Amino acid sequence: xxTTVLPSYxxxxxxxxxxxxxxxxxELGTATKMFxxxxxxxxxxxxxxxxPVCLGLPGALPVANRAGIEATIRIGLALNCDIAxxxxxxxxxxxxxxxxxNFQTSQYDxxxxxxxxxxxxxxxxxxxxxxxxxxxxxxxxKTLHVGGATGRIxxxxxxxxxxxxxxxxxxxxVTKPVPGLGALAPEVAKxxxxxxxxxxxxxxxxxxxxxxxxxxxxxxxxxxxxxxEWGTRTETKNVNSLRSVERAVRSEIIRQxxxxxxxxxxxxxxxxxxxxxxxxxxxxxxxxxTDYRYFPEPDLVPIAPxxxxxxxLKANLPExxxxxxxxxxxxxxxxxxxxxxxxxxxxxELIEETIAAGASPAGARKWWMGELARRANEEGIDLxxxxxxxxxxxxxxxxxxxxxxxxxxARSVLEGVVAGEGDPAAVMAARGLEVVSDTxxxxxxxxxxxxxxxxxxxxxxxxxxxxxxALVGAVMKTTRGQADAKTVRELILSRLS
Amino acid sequence: MTDLTRMSAAELAKAIAGxxxxxxxxxxxxxxxxxxxxxRVHAFLHVDREGALAAAERVDRGEVTGPLAGVPIAVKDVxxxxxxxxxxxxxxxxxWRPPYDATIVQRLRAAGxxxxxxxxxxxxxxxxxxxxxxxGPTNNPWDLGRIPGGSGGGSAASLAAYEAPLAIGTDTGGxxxxxxxxxxxxxxxxxxxxxxxxxxxxxxxxxxxxxxCARNVEDAALLHAVIAGHDPxxxxxxxxPVPDVVGAARRGASGDLSGVKLGLxxxxxxxxxxxxxxxxxxxxxxxxxxxxxxxxxxxxxxxQYALPAYYLIAPSECSSNLARFDGVxxxxxxxxxxxRSLEEVMSLTRDAGFGPEVKRRIILxxxxxxxxxxxxxxxxxxxxxxxxxxxxxxxxERVDVxxxxxxxxxxxxxxxRTSDPYQMYLADLFTIPTNxxxxxxxxxxxxxxxxLPVGFQVMAPxxxxxxxxxxxxxxxxxxxxxxxxxx
Numbered sequence: 001x002x003t004t005v006l007p008s009y010x011x012x013x014x015x016x017x018x019x020x021x022x023x024x025x026x027e028l029g030t031a032t033k034m035f036x037x038x039x040x041x042x043x044x045x046x047x048x049x050x051x052p053v054c055l056g057l058p059g060a061l062p063v064a065n066r067a068g069i070e071a072t073i074r075i076g077l078a079l080n081c082d083i084a085x086x087x088x089x090x091x092x093x094x095x096x097x098x099x100x101x102n103f104q105t106s107q108y109d110x111x112x113x114x115x116x117x118x119x120x121x122x123x124x125x126x127x128x129x130x131x132x133x134x135x136x137x138x139x140x141x142k143t144l145h146v147g148g149a150t151g152r153i154x155x156x157x158x159x160x161x162x163x164x165x166x167x168x169x170x171x172x173x174v175t176k177p178v179p180g181l182g183a184l185a186p187e188v189a190k191x192x193x194x195x196x197x198x199x200x201x202x203x204x205x206x207x208x209x210x211x212x213x214x215x216x217x218x219x220x221x222x223x224x225x226x227x228x229e230w231g232t233r234t235e236t237k238n239v240n241s242l243r244s245v246e247r248a249v250r251s252e253i254i255r256q257x258x259x260x261x262x263x264x265x266x267x268x269x270x271x272x273x274x275x276x277x278x279x280x281x282x283x284x285x286x287x288x289x290t291d292y293r294y295f296p297e298p299d300l301v302p303i304a305p306x307x308x309x310x311x312x313l314k315a316n317l318p319e320x321x322x323x324x325x326x327x328x329x330x331x332x333x334x335x336x337x338x339x340x341x342x343x344x345x346x347x348x349e350l351i352e353e354t355i356a357a358g359a360s361p362a363g364a365r366k367w368w369m370g371e372l373a374r375r376a377n378e379e380g381i382d383l384x385x386x387x388x389x390x391x392x393x394x395x396x397x398x399x400x401x402x403x404x405x406x407x408x409x410a411r412s413v414l415e416g417v418v419a420g421e422g423d424p425a426a427v428m429a430a431r432g433l434e435v436v437s438d439t440x441x442x443x444x445x446x447x448x449x450x451x452x453x454x455x456x457x458x459x460x461x462x463x464x465x466x467x468x469x470a471l472v473g474a475v476m477k478t479t480r481g482q483a484d485a486k487t488v489r490e491l492i493l494s495r496l497s
Numbered sequence: 498m499t500d501l502t503r504m505s506a507a508e509l510a511k512a513i514a515g516x517x518x519x520x521x522x523x524x525x526x527x528x529x530x531x532x533x534x535x536x537r538v539h540a541f542l543h544v545d546r547e548g549a550l551a552a553a554e555r556v557d558r559g560e561v562t563g564p565l566a567g568v569p570i571a572v573k574d575v576x577x578x579x580x581x582x583x584x585x586x587x588x589x590x591x592x593w594r595p596p597y598d599a600t601i602v603q604r605l606r607a608a609g610x611x612x613x614x615x616x617x618x619x620x621x622x623x624x625x626x627x628x629x630x631x632x633g634p635t636n637n638p639w640d641l642g643r644i645p646g647g648s649g650g651g652s653a654a655s656l657a658a659y660e661a662p663l664a665i666g667t668d669t670g671g672x673x674x675x676x677x678x679x680x681x682x683x684x685x686x687x688x689x690x691x692x693x694x695x696x697x698x699x700x701x702x703x704x705x706x707x708x709x710c711a712r713n714v715e716d717a718a719l720l721h722a723v724i725a726g727h728d729p730x731x732x733x734x735x736x737x738p739v740p741d742v743v744g745a746a747r748r749g750a751s752g753d754l755s756g757v758k759l760g761l762x763x764x765x766x767x768x769x770x771x772x773x774x775x776x777x778x779x780x781x782x783x784x785x786x787x788x789x790x791x792x793x794x795x796x797x798x799x800x801q802y803a804l805p806a807y808y809l810i811a812p813s814e815c816s817s818n819l820a821r822f823d824g825v826x827x828x829x830x831x832x833x834x835x836x837r838s839l840e841e842v843m844s845l846t847r848d849a850g851f852g853p854e855v856k857r858r859i860i861l862x863x864x865x866x867x868x869x870x871x872x873x874x875x876x877x878x879x880x881x882x883x884x885x886x887x888x889x890x891x892x893x894e895r896v897d898v899x900x901x902x903x904x905x906x907x908x909x910x911x912x913x914r915t916s917d918p919y920q921m922y923l924a925d926l927f928t929i930p931t932n933x934x935x936x937x938x939x940x941x942x943x944x945x946x947x948x949l950p951v952g953f954q955v956m957a958p959x960x961x962x963x964x965x966x967x968x969x970x971x972x973x974x975x976x977x978x979x980x981x982x983x984x
Contacts (some may be wrong), residue, residue: 052597056821059577059599059696060592063732093817093866097839102820129857157841161825293866298814300703300732 004370005258009250012223012257013183019230020249021220022129023195025172027139027208027213028071034138034169035062035105042212046162053165056100060298064089068136068169069112069303070313071205076113076134077314078199082110086304089136089297098141098161106137108294110301117201117443120191121322122184129192130176141166144268144294171206177220177230185221186249193245198321198343209243215246216241219273221252223260231256232266236280238273250272251280323346328352332361345373346383357394363401367393371414387418396424408481409433437485439491442475442483446491449474460496468471468492499889503525504658509662513556513567524611527569531613531660534984540572540636540645540655542592543582544614554612559951560608562793564743565719570605571661573620574653574845576617576707577696578602581612585698586630587620589850599696601665601707601724607724609779613661615756616651620852621819622672622700624648625924626913629854630683637680643908646676646924652710653680657981663720664710669701670807671928673859674940680905680954681942681962681979683717684710686750686928688959689693689935690735691720692729699818714941714980717793718746721962733822737960744965749970754788757968760896764925768837770905773946779945781953784964784975785968793896797888803930804922809878810864810933815855816862822850847934857918882933889934893958901927903940903952904949927954937962941969942979950979973976 007015025358033040033171036053052060073083090108094115094155094327116131119296129146142165147157181250197215217240222233234256236248251273256266271284291456319327321343328348329339342348354364368383372393376383396414399405403429405413416427434441460469468489475488500524501509512518528546535541548570572578575585577595579602597608605612621627627635627650636647645654652664653676668686677684685708692707699705701927709720725739742951761782770778786792798855824830824846832845843853851859865874892899904924914920917932929937934958943953957965 052595055826057577057595057597057827058583058585058593058821059595060597061695061731063730091817092821095820095822095823095840095843097825100821100826101815143680291868293863293868293871294818295813295817295866295871298733299699432554 004263006135007257007261009254010183012253015187015225016223016253016257017179017258018181018249018253019177019179019222019224019233020181020189021176021221021233022179022189023218023235025216026171026173026200026206026208027215028068028169029214030065030071032063032065032066032171034136035165035167038352040168042214044164046160046164047163050153050166054100055163056073056102058421062105064300064303068455069305071169071203072112072136072171073305073310074133074203074205074313074317075173075200076116076205077310078119078317079113079116079131079132079173079190081113081131082117083109083305084110084114084303084312085307086302087112088252088302089300090294091297093293096140097159097411098143098166099272100141100163100166104137104140104248105297105300107135111135116439118192118195118196119322122191125180127181127188127191129178129188129212132174132176134171134173137172139165139168139170142287161304165405179230185253185409186200187248189219189260190242190246193240195322197242202318202321202324203356205263213240216240218247219252221256223253223256231260232268234266234269234271234280238285240273240275243441244273244275247278250278251278251481253455255280303420324348326335330386332365334361334365342369347373350383353390354393354397356390357451359394359397363391363397364393367396367414371411375418387420388414391416392423399424399428400469403484404428404434406435406481406484409435433482436479436482439487442491443484444478445475446471446488446495447476450492450495465493502530502662504662504663505713506565506711506719509568510565510719514562517550519581519607520556520611521550523567523649524549524553524569524613526911527613527661528852528909534658535660537636537637537641537984538658538660539655539984540616540634540660541571541614542584542586542617542630542632542651542656545581545612548581549613549821551608552609553607556609556611561607563608563660563723563755565723566664566916569604569611571612571613571616571652571655571663572602572605573618573649573664574667575698575700576602576665577680577698578615579712581615583615584632584634585619585621585853586603586699587822587855589822589830589846592937593828595696598695600693600728604724604914605665608722610723611856616664617650618651618672618727619648620707620855621698621815622648622667623815623854623858624667625671625675626909626911626914627651627851627922628911631712631852634911637908639789639908640954643910643949644679646679646904646908648672649676649710650680652686653682655708656680656682656704656712656984662712663716665707665720665724666710667705667707668928668932668938669706670932671914671925672956673710674928674952675904675924677710677940678942679859679908679950680953681950681981682710682712683714683939683973684708684939685717685721685939685962685965686931686938687721687725687962688735689932690731690733691739691937691960691962692725693734694729695728697732699814701814702818703814704756704807706932712974713941714784715743715746715750718742718966718970721966723815725962734884735960740960740963742963742966744969747971749967750974751787752974754785754968754970754971757790757898758896759785759790759792759793759846759968760892762800762899762901763794764798764800764964765901766794767925770902771907774902774905774907774951775948777951778945778953781972781976785972788971788975790968792839795892795899797885797892797899797930799881799888800930802911802927803885803933806885807883807929807933807948808922809874810882812858812862813865813875814862815858818868819851819855819859821846824850855916885930886934888929889936889956889958896921898964899956899958900968901954901956903927903941904952907946907949931956935959937966939965939966939969941972943972943976945979
């Protein structure tokens with residue numbers, strides 16, 4: 001084996017031009033599987049969501065789930081694809097124990113959606129990523145290798161198969177090759193997957209969670225010298241986060257340029273991204289090219305979506321996430337960076353609904369991106385699942401705006417809301433958290449504070465108004481934070497003027 | 498009292514409904530007959546005495562009624578029966594008890610029919626003689642040294658041996674009709690999609706069609722009516738009402754065929770058949786003319802390519818359908834001693850579990866679907882299929898049904914065609930076009946040749962199954978049913 005001296009990334013992209021392509025699998029969030037009535041819940045006990053059909057028992061037959069077809073068409077439409085008026089499922093034949101029938105029901109030369117595109121933006125510049133095809137297929141089961149140190153098949157004493165996932169609808173989205181990106185290829189690849197994720201999430205057809213595998217990405221990379229033909233591509237699998245998409249492309253560019261510099265040919269192979277090291281390793285080498293012996297699935301009638309149905313689906317597509325973000329950024333008056341963090345936090349719709357419920361953009365954003373985002377983060381859950389609704393957040397902000405709560409009290413009220421104690425007003429009343437704005441009651445506390453701190457009072461009388469803060473603090477302490485700080489300050493200054 | 502095993506299904510149903518005989522008595526008579534003769538016939542792979550008697554008791558308690566309530570039935574072993582062994586006559590499924598019922602079995606049970614057991618067949622329905630059963634062949638009750646046809650030889654022989662009045666078969670290239678022909682019984686292949694395939698262990702998905710086997714046309718129609726009709730579990734099932742096959746059979750039995758145009762398939766009326774078969778066929782044709790039918794000679798020029806097209810399409814689909822038998826989830830597992838890889842265990846299992854004809858077809862189909870050969874073989878065969886369909890469609894513009902002998906030769910002696918697969922495949926020469934087209938076809942006895950039964954085939958347009966029953970019943974009224982020698 002020859003050792004290769006790896007160039008720096010900047011060096012590599014200065015001499016080679018990358019061409020990338022992405023194949024993304026999206027697990028649809030249909031209630032039942034693609035070809036039978038089994039449930040699809042994630043994390044159920046192994047082999048509890050199975051039936052003769054998805055176990056591939058002799059004699060069992062598939063029947064297509066209309067919801068899966070509809071979701072695929074909507075994804076295709078959102079990616080500007082043409083929708084086939086007539087197409088068929090196909091059998092992809094190969095032996096593997098996690099595939100109950102030893103063929104996968106998929107699509108081959110008649111995909112449901114073809115020839116679309118997605119526009120993504122990197123550093124203020126737009127890139128159009130062509131979509132070759134969007135097709136529908138079924139997922140396989142999961143094999144678990146037991147007894148070995150690594151969880152891999154080597155050294156394992158037993159292999160167990162869980163067929164719960166077998167038959168869950170998968171949509172495969174394949175881009176056309178994307179040349180001409182230069183040094184930005186890794187970032188554009190990442191931006192594409194992020195955009196795809198946002199689009200699919202906006203359609204409500206999948207929860208698109210890379211960490212749970214409901215969005216899986218394979219990255220194809222090749223390099224060529226300027227003016228020369230495209231090089232041999234490698235396919236990198238096991239790319240399980242947006243950051244990994246970027247890292248995988250970057251590391252393949254560096255690795256391949258190192259080989260090309262040394263005069264070594266690139267092998268067309270499948271490689272696996274290594275999360276820990278950030279590089280790619282060769283996968284199981286296939287001695288011969290696999291012949292999947294595709295042929296039209298005779299157990300399923302062709303899919304022939306009516307034009308009127310497709311038109312209706314198209315008319316009812318949600319606003320494109322990137323367009324929506326630009327609009328909201330304008331409306332909310334925030335920076336692109338801030339908008340990006342709102343999007344990354346999954347807070348766009350929540351903030352939008354909070355504003356619709358009466359809150360100001362700043363008020364709505366403050367709660368969702370502050371206190372609530374922190375809690376969601378701590379608990380490792382989605383922001384939407386944190387326990388507060390947009391209406392409750394809007395009501396909370398209104399109590400602050402009306403002077404009934406100060407910031408500190410509002411946080412306590414929110415804590416109660418999240419704990420399920422009720423709406424903000426109810427929590428405020430139950431916990432006795434309302435701001436004390438009755439000046440009679442406050443006056444006594446102010447007088448008490450002045451009496452207890454004669455030195456500070458003297459300074460204020462001498463015109464050192466800044467010292468009032470200490471007295472405000474003392475009053476807040478005796479009122480357990482429920483006083484309105486502004487009122488307290490005014491009372492102190494008027495007493496000592 | 499008359500011998501219950503000699504009665505027709507319609508007669509039995511009437512006797513049971515009229516309390517002249519109990520369903521348990523009827524079931525017991527047939528189970529006893531099986532005990533008495535099946536060691537010589539070997540029509541059954543599994544007899545479910547307990548299940549049969551329990552089903553009969555339900556009928557006797559009045560829990561189920563219907564036109565065939567209490568009538569016993571034998572079911573081809575390629576059809577999934579909950580808790581009852583289902584092997585498709587293969588070693589690879591030995592001992593497998595399905596956790597579910599096929600749709601047609603559900604319908605039989607709902608109709609109060611009494612399943613006696615599972616019948617023998619060529620392994621995975623691949624064959625024309627039952628000689629490819631992994632559990633030994635079925636013997637033809639007309640001559641125990643001869644084949645009962647195939648693949649559904651067990652179902653047909655069970656009728657001819659009076660072990661059952663009705664049976665379920667499946668027809669991929671003739672597996673209901675050809676056994677019917679050589680055992681002197683009636684076998685009907687419904688329109689593809691007219692009967693549900695859910696629970697039928699697939700051989701060739703685009704061709705497989707379950708259907709009725711009986712000793713007379715009316716019984717076949719009665720059974721057809723019970724099992725046919727749309728099934729949401731089968732995507733290829735046709736969501737249309739079932740043609741009135743029982744009414745058509747009764748109308749035909751009146752013996753009037755005036756105004757009916759019979760298309761004589763020129764390519765199948767010549768010297769491809771044994772002389773005795775041709776003679777019986779033409780005599781029957783004359784009998785139909787006497788009943789008022791008009792005979793029109795039609796040419797179906799692409800029928801001659803049906804056999805080669807079939808032997809590309811069916812093996813291709815079977816190579817994929819049978820991939821699931823790998824020892825991982827159910828059935829046979831060979832060589833799993835801890836020293837071998839998964840691939841080796843799969844390979845050893847399939848080598849030990851599949852018989853020679855199944856292996857031949859898997860290899861043929863795997864080859865035909867291979868990259869680089871697909872267009873020349875599978876693709877080309879599909880084009881031929883389209884042309885054959887057009888032959889049928891243009892013929893049916895001129896005639897109501899097509900007629901031909903069911904099979905070119907009478908029951909042949911064991912071993913006479915196993916050494917040359919092509920000679921075996923010729924048994925289905927006349928039945929295969931119907932499968933490629935998807936229309937219905939029926940074989941009805943039309944006489945003897947050298948003392949052995951000859952079948953007359955009637956083919957009809959898709960979803961016009963009633964037409965073939967009418968013509969078949971008329972022929973039956975003219976030539977009568979055949980009675981096999983006493984066993």
